[in-house]
Amino acid sequence: MKAANAIQVKNLTKTFGEFTAVNNISFHVGKGEVFGFLGANGAGKTTAMKMLIGILKPTSGKAQVANYDITSHANDVKKNIGYMSQRFSLYNDLTIKENITFFGGIYGLKKATIKTKTQALINDLGLHDEANKLVGSLPLGWKQKVAFSVSLLHDPQIIFLDEPTGGVDPITRRQFWEMIYREAHKGKTIFVTTHYMDEAEYCDRVSIMVEGKIEALDSPKNLKTQYKVDSMNQVFLKLARNIE
Amino acid sequence: MSIIVKNISKSYGQVKALDDISLEVRPGELFGLIGPDGAGKTTLFRILTTLLLPNEGTASVNGFDIVKDYKSIRNNVGYMPGRFSLYQDLTVEENLRFFATIFGTTIKENYDLIRDIYVQIEPFKNRRAGRLSGGMKQKLALSCALIHKPKVLFLDEPTTGVDPVSRKEFWEMLKRLQKQNITIFVSTPYMDEAELCDKIALITDGKILQINTPEAIKASFPKKIYKVRSSETFKLIQDLGTYNKTHSAYPFGEYIHFTSTQSDFQPSELIDYLKANKHNQIEVLETNATIEDTFMELSK
Structure with a gap:
């Protein structure tokens, strides 16, 4: 397997009893790439992602994330990736500062490092007035921006984002993507799921999962040419359920 | 009027x-009712369905006052x-029968509708x-x-x-229901769904920005919009951000939607700058405003 790839997946499969959630998928994600991982609800995205972040063992197949095998070196995978999801990312009953300290501690950062990182994060996001407020009192968009920054605290090479912008207002949603771009520009690899098809257009490459399999994988531009349509939304509708 | 909300x-x-x-x-x-998480959408739903009392204002649903006639x-x-x-x-069936029974009807009686x-x-x-899967839960709830x-x-x-x-598919279902003479009051954070409504209210931070038909809301956009792209999107966003004639520059799929502070703006100026x-x-091409453009302009 090439070291240049941030993620390398080969014949990855996961079954639950009779049901095959992820069916023999293979793909790679290059270093510094913004990779969109799309699919309908129930297509197997979450199961695949759980295996890649080292919290679910595959039934068969292999994958390397940040050069670590997800089965034999799951803990090394966890140390070298960042993760945030729409459902859970920060503790609502802790302040922004407390959340940063908490997650910094979990990632094993030194006290002095946590202090500098906290200051930098608050400066970057312009949250001086909110730093001591409970996260629960913040608008969702701010929460998600803080959560993304927190997922970067331990300087991971790859960041997994599971529907990070669901329900977020349109302006903040765009600011969030600017943050994503900025990190990719610094060489970080981004692995992101979304239901907003305009966001699919912002990815370098996109895969579309249908019933456990990867049905398409290419740049948004090539996918649109291949399916003879002019938006990713139409590509998705065509592939995911054969709707014209 | 099916629903009247006054100064709530x-x-x-x-x-x-x-x-x-x-x-x-x-x-x-x-x-x-179109707006992001935290805009106040659910609060309004809870007031109109008589689960929550407003501090001020009045409202009626189907001619009934939300306080006096809540039953x-x-x-x-x-x-x-x-x-x-x-x-x-x-x-699935027990849930449906339960709801039919508490409303004093049977599944059979209204089966046509569902x-x-x-x-x-x-x-x-x-x-x-x-x-059930997410999609099936949604159909059962409906x-x-x-x-x-x-x-x-x-x-x-x-x-x-979703x-x-x-x-x-869900919106196609709503369109069919509407034909059965049911008034539908729906909220969503997805701006593209706004286009499918007869009328929309854009809401953010507890305030309504505008109420009108989707067409009228798009037509009300006050400036000319240009869609812009170049081979390097990230640099383009940054450069448009620092351009001295930029009023707004927002990513929209593969393009950036750009408006200028100058009323006599010429696309050639931007091309030269880039x-x-x-x-x-x-x-750089002129394009039409979407609901999302209007929403962002109004909430700016």
């Missing part, structure tokens, strides 16, 4: 969730809350609701909200977190 305000402690909201919905209309409203409306709230340990939706989950009628043949249907974010294909900043494959 609601606060939770220091937080003003709704600030002087007024709107009207005609019988048979598909009315969309009549409860009998006349269907409500599908944002969070799945059926009985997880009852089967047939279209219910047939899709009927093969699983003996499965517990908790074990069937339960409809089983007593309500005059007004309240749907709070029925498509949040993929584009299932969202499309060339000077070493952009390649530059494209």
